[in-house]
Amino acid sequence: MSDIVIKAENLGKKYLIGHHAERGGYMALRDVLVQNARTLWNKTKDLANGRPIIQGDTIEEVWALKDVSFDILRGEAIGIIGRNGAGKSTLLKILSRITEPSTGRATIKGRVASLLEVGTGFHPELTGRENIYLNGAILGMTRAEINRKFDEIVAFAEVEKYLDTPVKKYSSGMYMRLAFAVAAHLESEILIVDEVLAVGDAEFQKKCLGKMQEAAVGRRKTVLFVSHDMAAVHNLCGRVILLENGLVSNDGYTDIVVESYFGKLTQQNAVSQYGRLSKYILLVSVLSASGKKYLTIGDSIIVKINIDFADRVVDRLKIGIGINNAAGGRILTILSWNERQSWDGVSGRFEMYVTIDSPRLAPGLFKLKIAIGDAFGDFDIVENALVFQIVPTDFFGTGKLPDVTQGVILARSTWLLKDSK
């Protein structure tokens, strides 16, 4: 039995935004009055029926999140990164049931504690003690549970002396400590945390991270963590999901995804300042043959090479592709002449599509080397034309992701035990 605690299938969230159309030309006052009366009537109907009213003449659908699917295993600590507006908060809000998805489904096993803000519901007039109970209840703790954890919470927050002081008199540091302490002591199998460490001093952040790490490692809690602080993500999370424009654009080991997020290692980014990779090669990109935005183990890979021979005419064109691992060791070589392919009279700009049938590359980073030649030999070679990533998936169907240390190629195997008599 696989141990998936969160399974998201095609989650999507749609918002409707109204636009006012520009009315051109001349309109009689009568037309304006009739039109306004009609919209007023429609709005009143909507209001009475409890439908949301959208201002404007044309209504646009905006997908804050679209087709988001992933599996999260028990005990994993997952970072969710992406630019503002990429859909991170929407995703967390759906998983914490604050808002409903428009499409798709998520299945969650176990109790969820979500911390989208530190100190939600804290009331400044109430004392520290009272706020612990209030905040605890808001986060879903029972009174008995709070009673049991009370001393621990107070000790973690270091506010023993000020327990009966209204929190409006607290320093912002004390306030944050107390608020985080309550949340950190939630008993749950899954912890969802949104960008809450952005506030508070460095020492406090360290303490909170430590607490979350303890949760993730020690008690086999599953942690979902949104942050812009890549160092924190690095420390806490083994796996990262990168969201871009509401889509999952990358999902894999933290190092790889974080680096690609920063643009150091993205596809197509080896382009030199002259706008091309080499004298003849404009661009190299890697696509999944199945149309996904990323490559997983066993996917057929399409290498797309944009070439510009300008005024040169090439006969007996041959192209070679080398796939190296991150350290530079050769994994695979794909040569057009192995497939008895060559082209005559090629000139100008064109795109070459090379489909590589299901190489079972293990998750990790790979580099492409491209060589272009003719009957007289190679005349254009690019050593590190592109770095691409194979995203880990549950290749063996064991409910676990394959380990990076298991080599560069994966293969399924059949096993047979024979008595040797």
Next chain:
Amino acid sequence: MTNSASTHTQEPVLIIEPGRTEKNYWADLWRYRELFIILAWRDISVRYKQTIIGILWAIIRPFLTMVVFTVIFSYIAKLPSDGSAPYTLLVFAAMLPWSLFSNALSESSNSLISNANLIGKVYFPRLIIPAATLVTAFTDFLISFIILIGMMLYYQFALGWQILLLPFFIIMTLLASLGPGLWMTAINVKYRDFRYIIPFVVQFGLYVSPVGFSSKVIPEQWRLIYNLNPMVGVIDGFRWCILGGDSSIYVPGFMLSLAIIAFFLYLGITRFRKMEKTFADIM
């Protein structure tokens, strides 16, 4: 690995998909009952914290209104009381449910806006928020009930067995305010100008409801129509409980008031539920 296997069996499985919240809504409402209590407690303790006036206010306001109404309706307009009951008692027996109703209505219809920070950040059945405000209104009611007891002693007015039925009318008052309150608070989330309606309704309602006068002064042929105002039934009920047999309940009208309350409650809950899903998106 092994220890996690043992926890599998009792782990709750939650499925999130469009329209799903409908199915376990009422079960969730029960599961979150502690939050209801805590929110109600928060409202009360914040209200009475550091303010002696807070408690006095619950006494002064209905008391002064009672004095003014007695002067205007009894001494100036010369309206009759119910049987032998002193006019001040007649007014106060109506002031009690009226202030309960108007406090509950005003507070529940502002409740979502004042708790906007919770709605955007935590999940719980949203119905808890307006429902919890009823407790605060009820606390004010209990405080002003003390005045009533004092007045009863002053007038040496004996209570009948009918007082035992008072809790039923209290619940009726709360439900009468909850229905429109739910509807208003939901609409308020999106259209903030709706909150200006409530003070108007409350002020207007004070004069169209039989607070300053007995509902017996309404001509017989209009009484049924008068009971379209659900507070008429509630106030009649309160007077009957407190003042005893002299203030009888007009049964067809009372039934109509009950029906109106049930209708508004149904309307409030269904509209609230319908809009609830979008609260977090538009807060």
